[in-house]
Amino acid sequence: MSENPSGGYRDAKGRQRPESRRHGAGKRTATRPADRRRGGDPARKVAWQVIRAVADGAYANLELPKAxxxxxxxxxxxxxxxxxxxGAIRMRGLYDAIIEFAAGRPVSQIDPPVLDTLRIGAxxxxxxxxxxxxxxxxxxALAREVNGAGASGFxxxxxxxxxxxxxxxxxxEVTAGRDRIDAxxxxHSHPAWVVRALRGALRAGGITDDAELDTALVKLLExxxxxxxxxxxxxxxxxxxxELVEAGAEASTLSPVGATLPGGDPADIPAVRQTRAAVQDEGSQLVALALxxxxxxGTDAEEWLDLCAGPGGKAALLATLAAQQDSVLFVNEVSEHRTDLIRRTLSAAIDSGIEVMVGTGDGRELGAEEPDTYDKVLVDAPCTGLGALRRRPEARWRRTPADVTTLTRLQxxxxxxxxxxxxxxxxxxxxTCSPHVAETAEIVRAAVEDRDDVTVEDARPLFRDAAGEQxxxxxxxxxxxxxxxxxxxxxxxxxxxxKKIR
Known part of the structure; x- marks a missing residue:
């Protein structure tokens, strides 16, 4: 009897055993009895459970801590x-191509729970x-526990x-014969349309030489x-x-209010548990600091607005910054559920006496309801999230080009x-947390063209690192x-x- 990854086992005459024609249906495995374990270890099982939850619509960054x-x-x-x-979620594009070769069948013909086990192994x-x-x-061993004995042989x-x-x-092997973008x-395990969008964004950012552009693109994908x-x-x-450094973090050189945690659980830090500090990307910190x-x-006691604030990370930073300038932040979110999340995120600020006004409403209507009201407005627009793929690995597989059309209209x-x-x-x-040109420069260009009361200012001098340098x-x-x-x-x-003064 010999192994046949594309179709179970065959005997010496090449005949296939009936029970092994579909993976997961047979009774035998190709693991020697002495090597067999009853089940996978807890860490691998947690990974598999989270990946299965992500397949059903969950978010890895929320599901994994619970698991x-x-x-x-x-x-x-x-x-x-x-x-x-x-890693298994992030690199599944490459792994699926390899698994297809190794299995001799399209991944679409492999049961999804078994495919996730294979991705973990790969x-x-x-x-x-x-x-x-x-x-x-x-x-x-994990497959035997979560997929069944027959599937474990496959x-x-x-x-x-x-x-x-x-x-x-x-x-x-898996890139042979493909064009440059598809390869x-x-x-690098990105959908091809995302690779094209990122290349376009790099070009729009000023890289015109093709060789330099390809080098930058590879570095970005990596x-x-x-x-x-x-x-x-x-x-x-x-x-x-x-305080964060004393708790084990390292001071950021990029953000004046940032730190990096080299290891451990952020929730172990008292300031994080008490929402006086939080996990937040340094880029998100810099945009709030810039505004x-x-x-x-130039008026006293300015009124600021975070138009679409959920889940509230930038709002919490803006609220404290506004308070230091004797200003007040108004926070708006379209969803009641996300508004509740914002209130929890703002709890330490509110408990400390910082005035923050939180409300629920459609941000698209607020301008008509409260015209000419706010000194500063943040539009942290819903977007494809292509700029945060390293933190949200499932986003690259969930988004499609059709999403860009819907989102740009909303933006x-x-x-x-x-x-x-x-x-x-x-x-x-x-x-936006996306560099896609359609979600960034094109939205700004359209706004300026549609109105005669708007100018775009140079924002670069507002981005200052921890040493105060641009x-x-x-x-x-x-x-x-x-x-x-x-x-x-x-x-x-x-x-x-x-907005111009008329």
């Missing part, structure tokens, strides 16, 4: 489960410091086939696939960077409403584009628009 707590995983085991979860073999034989045997055969080549050899998409550090923000007046630092109408309406809500002389910051490599202006491969932040876009 780790339930399984009581800490330290190295928690770190292993985290890397396995994010990640260990190809991208982790796990010996190939251990990665295969441990994943087969998983064993496919993973053993994957171990026969190096990662580089597999990449050469990059497979190798940065998307690199596990990001945990970035913390010390909300001014509530916590300090020094706070901009000169608006334009929100920006128009924000400009209506701003006072003459006031400022509107348009922000952040480098922000683009040609007047807008700002941050990049994972340049600034080690999410790819945040920032445009500052001023």
């Amino acid at each position: 780790l707590r339930t399984a009581e995983l800490h330290g190295r085991d928690a770190g292993f489960a985290t890397e396995l979860t994010y 990640h260990q073999i190809l991208n982790m410091r796990v010996p190939a034989h251990a990665a295969a045997s441990e994943t087969v 998983v064993n055969a496919v993973l053993r086939r994957i171990t026969e080549r190096t990662r580089e050899e597999w990449i050469a 990059l998409a497979v190798e 940065a998307d696939n690199a596990p990001p550090a945990v970035s913390l923000v010390a909300r001014p007046g509530l916590a300090t960077v020094a 706070a630092a901009a000169d608006a109408t 334009g309406e929100l920006l128009g409403s924000a400009l209506d809500a701003a006072k003459p002389g006031g400022l509107v910051a348009y922000v 952040v480098a490599d922000l683009g040609d202006g007047p807008t700002v584009q941050l990049w994972p491969h340049v600034h080690n932040t999410d790819a945040m876009f920032f445009a500052l628009l001023r």
Whole structure:
């Protein structure tokens, strides 16, 4: 009897056993009895459970902490489960191409729960410091527990086939014959349309030489696939960077209010548990700091507005910054549920006596309801999230080009409403966590063309690092584009628009 990954087992005459014609249906496995375990280890099982939940619509960054707590995983085991979860989701485009070769069938013909087990095994073999034989045997044990004995034989055969080549050899195999964009998409595990959008954004940012553009694109794709550090923000007046450093973090050189946690659970830090500090990307910190630092109408006790604030990270930072300038932040969110999340995020600020006005409403209508009201308005617009793929690995597989059309319509309406809500002389910051040109420069261009009361100001001088120096490599202006491969932040876009005084 011999292994046949594309169709179970065949006897010496080539006849297929009936029970093994579909993986998961047979009774035998290709693992020697002495190597068999009753089930997978807890870390791998947590990874599989989270990946299955993500397949059903959950978010890895929300689901994984709950699963780790339930399984009581800490330290190295928690770190292993985290890397396995994010890595298998992030790199599934490459792994699926390899699994198809190894299995001899399209991944669409593999049961999704079994496919997720194979992705977990592939990640260990190809991208982790796990010996190939251990990665295969441990994943087969996991398959026996979560997929069944029959499926474990199929998983064993496919993973053993994957171990026969190096990662580089597999990449050469699965990218052969593809054009440049499709080959990059497979190798770096991004949908091809996303690769094209990122290339277009880099070109729009001023890179015109094709060779330089391709180099930058590869660096960006690699940065998307690199596990990001945990970035913390010390909300001014509530916590300090020094307090975070004392708790084990390292002060940021990029954000004046930021720190980086080299390891451990952020919730172990008292300031984070008490919402005086929080996990927040340094790019998100910089855009809030930039708006706070901009000169608006010059009036005392300014009124600021966060037009679409959920889940509230930037609002919490803006609220503390506004309080330091004797100003008041008004917070709006369209969803009652997300409004509740914002209130929880703002709890430490509110408890400390900072005045924050929180309400629920459609941001597209607020400009008509409250025209010429606010000195500063933040439009942190809903977007594809292509700038945060390193932190939200599932986003690359959920978004489609059709989403861009729907979102750009919403983004334009929100920006128009924000400009209506701003006072003459006031400022509107348009922000997205996406570098897609259709969601960034094109939205700003359309707003300026549609109105005669708006100008775009150079935002680059507002971006200051922890030493007070202007952040480098922000683009040609007047807008700002941050990049994972340049600034080690999410790819945040920032445009500052001023409403003219008539």
